[in-house]
Amino acid sequence: MRPRYKDLFERMRDPDPVAADAAFDAVLFDREGALPDLVECLDKNRKDAVLRFLCVQLLGFSGTRRAVPPLLDALDDRDGSVRAEACRSLEDLGATEAVSALRARLDDVDQEVRLAAAEAILGIEGDIDS
Numbered sequence: 001m002r003p004r005y006k007d008l009f010e011r012m013r014d015p016d017p018v019a020a021d022a023a024f025d026a027v028l029f030d031r032e033g034a035l036p037d038l039v040e041c042l043d044k045n046r047k048d049a050v051l052r053f054l055c056v057q058l059l060g061f062s063g064t065r066r067a068v069p070p071l072l073d074a075l076d077d078r079d080g081s082v083r084a085e086a087c088r089s090l091e092d093l094g095a096t097e098a099v100s101a102l103r104a105r106l107d108d109v110d111q112e113v114r115l116a117a118a119e120a121i122l123g124i125e126g127d128i129d130s
Helices: 003-011 017-041 049-061 065-074 080-092 096-107 111-125
Strands: none
Touching: 003 017, 017 049, 017 065, 049 065, 049 080, 065 080, 065 096, 080 096, 080 111, 096 111
16 A cells, blocks of 8 residues: 555544544545555455445545446445445446345345445436336
8 A cells, every 4th residue: 555545544543533534535636546545445354444434435436437346345344334335335436337236235134234225226227126
C-alpha cells in the first residue's frame, strides 16, 4: 500500500471526526487513483470492519467499473454492515452484472443486508422478482 493512502486510512479512524472526515475526503478526491489501495485495504483478514466499510463506501463513490469486482467480493464480508454497504455501492455504480449476486443476498442472515440488496436491485433494474 502506498504510504499516502496508508496514512489516510489510519486517519479515517481518528477519534476526531474533523480529522477523520478530512482523510475520507482526501481519498474521495483521488477517487480512481486510490482504487488499488482501497482494494488492498479490503483484505478480508483485516480486523477493522469500520475501515472496510469506509473503503467499500469509497469504492462506490469512485465512479469506475473497476470497483465492481472488489465490491462483489465484499458481498461475502464477515460483517453485515460491510455487506450492506457493498450492496449500496454496487447500486451507486449501476452494476447490472451484480444483480445475480445481489439476489443471493436477499437471503442473507442480516436484515440490513437483505434490505440493502432489495433496494440495490430495484435501483439497478427496477424489479426484484425477475
